[in-house]
Amino acid sequence: MFDFLEGYDLLAAFWVTVKLTVFSAIGSLIWGTLLAAMRVSPVPVMRAFGTAYVNIVRNTPLTIVIVFASLGLYQTLGISLLGGTLDDINFQLAVLALAAYTASFVCEALRSGINTVPVGQAEAARALGLNFRQVLTLVVLPQAFRAVVAPLANVLIALTKNTTVAAAIGVAEAATLMKDMIENESDAIFLVFSVFAFGFVVLTLPTGLLLGWLSKRVAVKR
Amino acid sequence: MSNNLSVLYDAPGPRARRRNHLYTVLFVVALALAAWWVLDTMAEKHQLDGDKWKPFVTDGRVWTEYLLPGLGETLKAALLAILIALPLGAALGIARLSDHRWVRVPAGVVVEFFRAIPVLMLMLFANQAYSEFTTVESEVRPLIAVVTGLVLYNASVIAEVVRAGILSLPRGQNDAAQAIGMRKGQIMVSVLLPQAVTVMLPALVSQLVVIVKDTALGGALLGFEELFTQISLIDSFYANTIAALVVVALVYVVVNTALTSFAGWLEGRLRRGRRSGGVVPPKAAGDPADDLVKLTDQAGGRAV
Numbered sequence: 001m002f003d004f005l006e007g008y009d010l011l012a013a014f015w016v017t018v019k020l021t022v023f024s025a026i027g028s029l030i031w032g033t034l035l036a037a038m039r040v041s042p043v044p045v046m047r048a049f050g051t052a053y054v055n056i057v058r059n060t061p062l063t064i065v066i067v068f069a070s071l072g073l074y075q076t077l078g079i080s081l082l083g084g085t086l087d088d089i090n091f092q093l094a095v096l097a098l099a100a101y102t103a104s105f106v107c108e109a110l111r112s113g114i115n116t117v118p119v120g121q122a123e124a125a126r127a128l129g130l131n132f133r134q135v136l137t138l139v140v141l142p143q144a145f146r147a148v149v150a151p152l153a154n155v156l157i158a159l160t161k162n163t164t165v166a167a168a169i170g171v172a173e174a175a176t177l178m179k180d181m182i183e184n185e186s187d188a189i190f191l192v193f194s195v196f197a198f199g200f201v202v203l204t205l206p207t208g209l210l211l212g213w214l215s216k217r218v219a220v221k222r
Numbered sequence: 223m224s225n226n227l228s229v230l231y232d233a234p235g236p237r238a239r240r241r242n243h244l245y246t247v248l249f250v251v252a253l254a255l256a257a258w259w260v261l262d263t264m265a266e267k268h269q270l271d272g273d274k275w276k277p278f279v280t281d282g283r284v285w286t287e288y289l290l291p292g293l294g295e296t297l298k299a300a301l302l303a304i305l306i307a308l309p310l311g312a313a314l315g316i317a318r319l320s321d322h323r324w325v326r327v328p329a330g331v332v333v334e335f336f337r338a339i340p341v342l343m344l345m346l347f348a349n350q351a352y353s354e355f356t357t358v359e360s361e362v363r364p365l366i367a368v369v370t371g372l373v374l375y376n377a378s379v380i381a382e383v384v385r386a387g388i389l390s391l392p393r394g395q396n397d398a399a400q401a402i403g404m405r406k407g408q409i410m411v412s413v414l415l416p417q418a419v420t421v422m423l424p425a426l427v428s429q430l431v432v433i434v435k436d437t438a439l440g441g442a443l444l445g446f447e448e449l450f451t452q453i454s455l456i457d458s459f460y461a462n463t464i465a466a467l468v469v470v471a472l473v474y475v476v477v478n479t480a481l482t483s484f485a486g487w488l489e490g491r492l493r494r495g496r497r498s499g500g501v502v503p504p505k506a507a508g509d510p511a512d513d514l515v516k517l518t519d520q521a522g523g524r525a526v
Binding site for chain 1: 230231234238242245246249250253263264267269335338339340341342343346347350351354431434435436437438439441442443450453463464467470471474475478479482
């Protein structure tokens with residue numbers, strides 16, 4: 001029944017999906033946190049930059065961001081990040097684009113988390129003489145992170161699904177393989193689709209459950 | 223909001239003001255350096271030459287032949303998708319709340335299944351399935367496949383929004399309706415649903431942004447001739463890759479920002495209406511805006 005799978009390296013494709021997800025998640029977490037810090041900072045220029053970045057990137061299709069990385073950055077401007085073979089370069093560009101795009105959602109999630117920290121906390125911290133950086137990194141952000149585990153889980157799940165868009169620049173991940181298989185094995189398209197659908201359920205379901213459990217565990221009880 | 227966030231720092235004294243000025247200068251210098259580097263690299267590759275950007279201002283054909291028809295197709299697909307997904311999603315959401323297990327469980331399975339699958343895979347599958355099993359002509363097939371993918375995914379997202387919206391209504395609404403002898407169907411149609419729809423209207427409008435963005439997938443992988451596809455067409459005519467990318471991205475940003483601000487305006491209007499007693503506020507205290515954010519978060523709607 002599953003002989004249509006022969007000749008295709010399904011696990012390799014999903015492994016690329018996982019790698020794309022992990023690298024972009026790390027990148028977007030760092031960049032998103034910086035953006036969130038900018039958006040709440042006392043310096044107006046930084047706030048303006050953060051706001052502009054988030055609003056522009058959130059309203060641009062991910063497809064354009066990814067194609068821009070490949071067509072614009074690499075093919076036109078010749079920027080190839082870490083270099084390597086064409087496959088490596090495309091992979092890195094996809095990670096860059098996914099991280100840049102997802103960071104805006106991470107930033108918004110974090111900012112809503114900062115809003116959950118009671119005003120008194122920051123006031124008390126300031127009364128102790130902590131400056132903005134200390135208030136943010138010692139008092140507010142640690143609580144904000146604990147409050148946004150669940151929203152961040154949603155962002156991570158969306159990111160996992162969004163890695164399929166890397167198919168637009170030919171990264172050999174799950175959607176690229178599915179496109180090939182669905183064309184070549186046209187008598188088994190329902191089976192092909194089910195296999196890939198199952199793969200994504202397997203990837204996203206544990207993430208959601210685990211982080212859902214974690215968000216209850218680390219929630220700040222007030 | 224700004225009021226709420228400024229708790230992080232005091233009103234700046236002379237030292238803090240000096241420091242902020244310093245940071246401002248440093249940040250502006252860093253931005254300027256980055257901009258200079260970008261422009262320099264682009265100039266080196268002749269992407270800043272006037273003839274690459276001029277067509278968008280001087281040559282009306284870029285707009286009449288490429289951008290506007292593309293935008294038209296994008297909006298057509300988005301509108302079709304939302305018009306079909308809305309009733310379907312409402313039905314699924316209500317079915318998930320049913321008293322009968324045989325309705326509730328299948329609806330839940332359908333919703334969770336289509337929410338877990340990337341919308342691109344749904345489109346690819348729909349495209350191939352239509353070409354195998356139906357006689358849909360190949361010119362319209364990409365459009366129909368894109369709409370199918372969008373409907374399947376967004377109906378399940380909307381189902382969750384509707385469910386959360388209905389659950390957020392005060393229990394008393396249901397009790398009161400039962401007390402005056404309404405049947406379950408009547409309660410849903412004439413009491414719960416109208417209120418839930420008002421509460422979640424902004425969330426539904428912002429879902430449109432997600433749909434507009436996702437139509438670009440059909441352009442990239444199914445050959446659906448919408449706005450995104452125009453990038454390569456413009457590029458092949460004027461040889462201006464970056465300019466075409468930037469202008470098309472700008473068109474998306476303008477359309478989606480308009481939708482976002484409309485959703486925000488709607489939210490403010492509804493909230494004012496609620497204060498005057500028009501609509502029942504969702505579950506007790508708390509900022510209604512937070513509840514709406516929660517609604518969207520639960521549905522995983524925004525982050526797509």
